[in-house]
Amino acid sequence: MLHIKCPHCGLRSQNEFSYGGDASVKRPELNKEVSDKDWDNFVYLRKSPIGKHLELWQHISGCRQWIKVERDTLTHEIFKTLKANEEV
Amino acid sequence: MSEKFRLDKGGLINRNKKISFKFNGKKYFGYEGDTLASALIANGVHLVGRSFKYHRPRGFFGAGVDEPYAIVQMNRNNEVDPNVRATEQELFEGLDAKSVNCWPNVDFDIGAINNFLGKFFPAGFYYKTFMWPKSFWYKVYEPIIRKAAGFGAASIKHDKEKYEHKYEYCDLLIIGSGPSGLASAYAAAQNGAKVILAEDKSRFGGSLLTSEVTIGNQSGHEWAEKIISELKSMPNVVVKNRSQVFGYYDHNMLVMSERISDHLPKTDKYNPKQRLWYIRAKEVVISSGSIERPLVFGNNDTPGVMLSSAAKEYLKIYGVLVGKKPLVFTNNDSGYETAIEFKKNGIDPIVLDTRKDPNSEIIKEAKDLNINIKNSYVVVAAKGYKKVNSADIAKISDDKKNINNIENIKCDCICVSGFWTPTIHLASQSGNKTKFNEEIDAFIPSQSKQKETTLGSANGVFTLEETLKTSFETGNKLSKQITNKENKVSVPTVVEKKYSNHDKFWCVPLPEGKNYKRFLDFQNDVAVSDIQLALREGYRSIEHVKRYTTLGMATDQGRTSNLNGLQLVSDIENKVVPQVGHTTFRPPYSPVSIGAIVGREIGKHSKPTRKSPMHYWHEKNNAVFVDAGVWLRPRYYKRGNENLFEASKREARNVRQNVGVCDVTTLGKIDIKGPDAAELLNRVYTNAWLKLPVGKARYGVMLREDGIVMDDGTTTRISENHYHMTTTTAQAANVLSHLEYYLQLVWPELNVNVVSSTEQWAGAAIAGPKSRDVLQKLFPDLDVSNKGLPFMGYMEGNLFGINAKIYRISFSGELAYEVNVESDNGNYMWEKIMEIGKEFNIQPYGTEALSTLRIEMGHVAGSELDGRTIPYDNSLEGLVSKKKDFIGKRSLSKTAYIAPDRQKVVGVVPLDKKTSIPEGSYIVKDAKAKLPNPKLGHVSASCWSVEYDNPFSLAIIKDGKNMIGQKLFAMSPLKNKTIPVEIVSSHYVDPKGERVRS
Numbered sequence A: 001m002l003h004i005k006c007p008h009c010g011l012r013s014q015n016e017f018s019y020g021g022d023a024s025v026k027r028p029e030l031n032k033e034v035s036d037k038d039w040d041n042f043v044y045l046r047k048s049p050i051g052k053h054l055e056l057w058q059h060i061s062g063c064r065q066w067i068k069v070e071r072d073t074l075t076h077e078i079f080k081t082l083k084a085n086e087e088v
Numbered sequence B: 001m002s003e004k005f006r007l008d009k010g011g012l013i014n015r016n017k018k019i020s021f022k023f024n025g026k027k028y029f030g031y032e033g034d035t036l037a038s039a040l041i042a043n044g045v046h047l048v049g050r051s052f053k054y055h056r057p058r059g060f061f062g063a064g065v066d067e068p069y070a071i072v073q074m075n076r077n078n079e080v081d082p083n084v085r086a087t088e089q090e091l092f093e094g095l096d097a098k099s100v101n102c103w104p105n106v107d108f109d110i111g112a113i114n115n116f117l118g119k120f121f122p123a124g125f126y127y128k129t130f131m132w133p134k135s136f137w138y139k140v141y142e143p144i145i146r147k148a149a150g151f152g153a154a155s156i157k158h159d160k161e162k163y164e165h166k167y168e169y170c171d172l173l174i175i176g177s178g179p180s181g182l183a184s185a186y187a188a189a190q191n192g193a194k195v196i197l198a199e200d201k202s203r204f205g206g207s208l209l210t211s212e213v214t215i216g217n218q219s220g221h222e223w224a225e226k227i228i229s230e231l232k233s234m235p236n237v238v239v240k241n242r243s244q245v246f247g248y249y250d251h252n253m254l255v256m257s258e259r260i261s262d263h264l265p266k267t268d269k270y271n272p273k274q275r276l277w278y279i280r281a282k283e284v285v286i287s288s289g290s291i292e293r294p295l296v297f298g299n300n301d302t303p304g305v306m307l308s309s310a311a312k313e314y315l316k317i318y319g320v321l322v323g324k325k326p327l328v329f330t331n332n333d334s335g336y337e338t339a340i341e342f343k344k345n346g347i348d349p350i351v352l353d354t355r356k357d358p359n360s361e362i363i364k365e366a367k368d369l370n371i372n373i374k375n376s377y378v379v380v381a382a383k384g385y386k387k388v389n390s391a392d393i394a395k396i397s398d399d400k401k402n403i404n405n406i407e408n409i410k411c412d413c414i415c416v417s418g419f420w421t422p423t424i425h426l427a428s429q430s431g432n433k434t435k436f437n438e439e440i441d442a443f444i445p446s447q448s449k450q451k452e453t454t455l456g457s458a459n460g461v462f463t464l465e466e467t468l469k470t471s472f473e474t475g476n477k478l479s480k481q482i483t484n485k486e487n488k489v490s491v492p493t494v495v496e497k498k499y500s501n502h503d504k505f506w507c508v509p510l511p512e513g514k515n516y517k518r519f520l521d522f523q524n525d526v527a528v529s530d531i532q533l534a535l536r537e538g539y540r541s542i543e544h545v546k547r548y549t550t551l552g553m554a555t556d557q558g559r560t561s562n563l564n565g566l567q568l569v570s571d572i573e574n575k576v577v578p579q580v581g582h583t584t585f586r587p588p589y590s591p592v593s594i595g596a597i598v599g600r601e602i603g604k605h606s607k608p609t610r611k612s613p614m615h616y617w618h619e620k621n622n623a624v625f626v627d628a629g630v631w632l633r634p635r636y637y638k639r640g641n642e643n644l645f646e647a648s649k650r651e652a653r654n655v656r657q658n659v660g661v662c663d664v665t666t667l668g669k670i671d672i673k674g675p676d677a678a679e680l681l682n683r684v685y686t687n688a689w690l691k692l693p694v695g696k697a698r699y700g701v702m703l704r705e706d707g708i709v710m711d712d713g714t715t716t717r718i719s720e721n722h723y724h725m726t727t728t729t730a731q732a733a734n735v736l737s738h739l740e741y742y743l744q745l746v747w748p749e750l751n752v753n754v755v756s757s758t759e760q761w762a763g764a765a766i767a768g769p770k771s772r773d774v775l776q777k778l779f780p781d782l783d784v785s786n787k788g789l790p791f792m793g794y795m796e797g798n799l800f801g802i803n804a805k806i807y808r809i810s811f812s813g814e815l816a817y818e819v820n821v822e823s824d825n826g827n828y829m830w831e832k833i834m835e836i837g838k839e840f841n842i843q844p845y846g847t848e849a850l851s852t853l854r855i856e857m858g859h860v861a862g863s864e865l866d867g868r869t870i871p872y873d874n875s876l877e878g879l880v881s882k883k884k885d886f887i888g889k890r891s892l893s894k895t896a897y898i899a900p901d902r903q904k905v906v907g908v909v910p911l912d913k914k915t916s917i918p919e920g921s922y923i924v925k926d927a928k929a930k931l932p933n934p935k936l937g938h939v940s941a942s943c944w945s946v947e948y949d950n951p952f953s954l955a956i957i958k959d960g961k962n963m964i965g966q967k968l969f970a971m972s973p974l975k976n977k978t979i980p981v982e983i984v985s986s987h988y989v990d991p992k993g994e995r996v997r998s
């Protein structure tokens, strides 16, 4: 079980969090023309990298904040955790 | 029966307390402090089971977790427990155990014929033999294999025992209470660190219990006792025996199974049987010790052949002789310790040492005791079927290739020592890159991945002096980093015997003309010949050899077999062991009971149960409940002998004719506040929200980004910047996370806050033509006329002294209101509604009637919004704004979503107006078409229409809009039904929606 440092609450066990996928995905802006390809990329296509991955987790049984976690998908090492509005 | 093999004195057992027990139905006696194994050996019982594949007789090989054979089935307090090691099971009064893997009994086992058919059971036998024909698998092969295979039989009864889980945090978790565990724990405890010391056996001390050493001015055993009692008295230390740390997981999370009651005749009233500890440790010290390695020779699985360390343990801890004419076969000095122990107790052992001319303190001691020592000697084969009665021994050449002068000597046990294998399982599980140490011919931990340190013999350090020194240092260093305190203790002086080098020799060659089985893996019956065959057949990777031969794959995880297997592979392949590499170690290190893993999360405790504030009223009024997610909801209220069908029809009919009331507390509720709340709703829902006036509700549908409907519900504008959203019961948590996601990550510029208020409000839906009459009497001061409170209107009122919120919304399709009050007042509200409603013939209705009402109205719900449908499929396209953008809108223009024959929800009526259509049935054009019969869609929900008194269903079918009026078939292969049906509009009742506005 991972030990994730919520930037708001501190170190907590993984079972307090829920996973939210790739944090680098940006939703296309509202009311803007989006090509089929770009939209498909946004909705469906995700990379599955070995190594460093910036991902979203929600501290669902804690402060309910969505946070960013930089994690190694192979070793599970967590390098950094950030608030929703922070960049790496 | 007398204990012929128990010494008159010695050992750590309590000789004042005699214990009676049964094994295979026969009664024996032992003492408090015995294991089942030691007590059986004391009684001369060496035959405990049959081997896995060949059903060869098997006895005891080890004295603890190292035991590969002696697995028994326990019957304790009327519960069976399969897969128990006799060497770990402590004796208690009335213990009842029996052998496994033999039929009809251990003395006469029919499966033993496999032994004589041995040449038909080589490596890969199952793969090769049971391939063909396919139909033979489940008819012929599988039943035979199932009958012949497996250890023990699990109970099919519910386990009455209790199991617990515990979460713990500590600075240092120390695994093993041998010299390195004790020293590191003691040093860390002195520095104020929070320490957990875990020992898998009942006694603390590890190797100090059996070794002849002096620490300070005490014996090793006395020193261990002193340290343990000091540690136990310290508030910052938790000391646990009978506790096996079996798994090392990510981020220094370890799991430990504590056997609290297994050593007792039955579990005490307020205790669990076992407790699983989830321990998050800042630092982990692995002091799990080492396990003696066997030597490989002919018939080395015969009962009476065992590890020399086990023989010593039976002597020193239990006062038990494993034999009276022992042969000690060794390639190192450890065998001599066992031989000396025998000699001291009046037994004359013979030592066969593979080495030509070894010299050390301990060998000198053995010589001084006149022990018969034969150098350059090996055991070629053990003789005897159910017990060793002699051994063929021989002189071995200096190059270890040839054996000469084979002679047979009498003996009743063979104690083998092939040097020591560090127990690196936990270090390896943690991700440690282990390395091969040439000096000890074994793998030891090297580069740590997590915060773990391995000490003592688990790290390949076999001298006590160095072990204690590094362990005190490490315990001090690791704890100092955490506590910033240092209270250094001095390392005591140690007296121990020096060892000479071991012989790099493990496998005795076969004498000419003999084909003795030489076992490597005793639990899975893997012999030298199996490995040779696998390599001949082209298997190279050790992982493949392992899977093909099953070497090291049994429940003992190859503790006694892995390294000898690797030595053999590297010999044949002409490689060095590190090139061959070891296989991966995975948790659990030792078997863990399913009960311990599950803990208290069984039956109704597997998830929380949520009850509405009106729950006890429902209970008192004969409600029959149904699980709705984690909620319990009344399904119907039983009157007399009614069944579900009759009761739900009565309740639904009463809503259509008079008035009903339904507990809708379970609906998800989200409070939304902020100046940008309207903008958020406008982006989340598919329809327009910017112009909703205060005091009005609106129905909305929200999508996922892929265009699939996520949820629906009504949201009401309570005041300028305050909205009250409702969601379906099932999606409440997901919708809240969804809103938080967009507010926190996508549109942080929106000034809105959302919070769940599901549990803050109790809700009652009052529905039916007479609902306004009830409402008027509940709120005499309010104007609840169609004009005063129109459809989708909202007002606040005072319900006999409590505040209430009134929403004119309808799920049943009738004139209806939902009244919400604070949860604590829920029951009060409910009772008032029932009291006032009496004169209007009000009846409570449950979820079954609720479904009936919504289905015949064609209102879509969870069975249609099933995570696979878009708004059009549910006839909700009218709610999709063409003007504004919203979540998921872009997806709705996908080709498949705008296909002209896109699926759509329709109504389905059986032609005979009698036969109910099972939910999940397929809709097909031709009932007699060849299989696979193309399906048009499926029936999503079925009810008995109370309006028309015939069955009615909703279905989602291809080209639904053009199917109205067609005669098709509903087929249910599950229920074996084919029903001719007509497709009608999904809005079966009141298609214009006049009633809700009346």
Ligand SMILES: [Zn+2]
Residues within 6 Å of the ligand: A006, A007, A008, A009, A010, A059, A062, A063, A064, A065
């Ligand atoms: Zn948090």
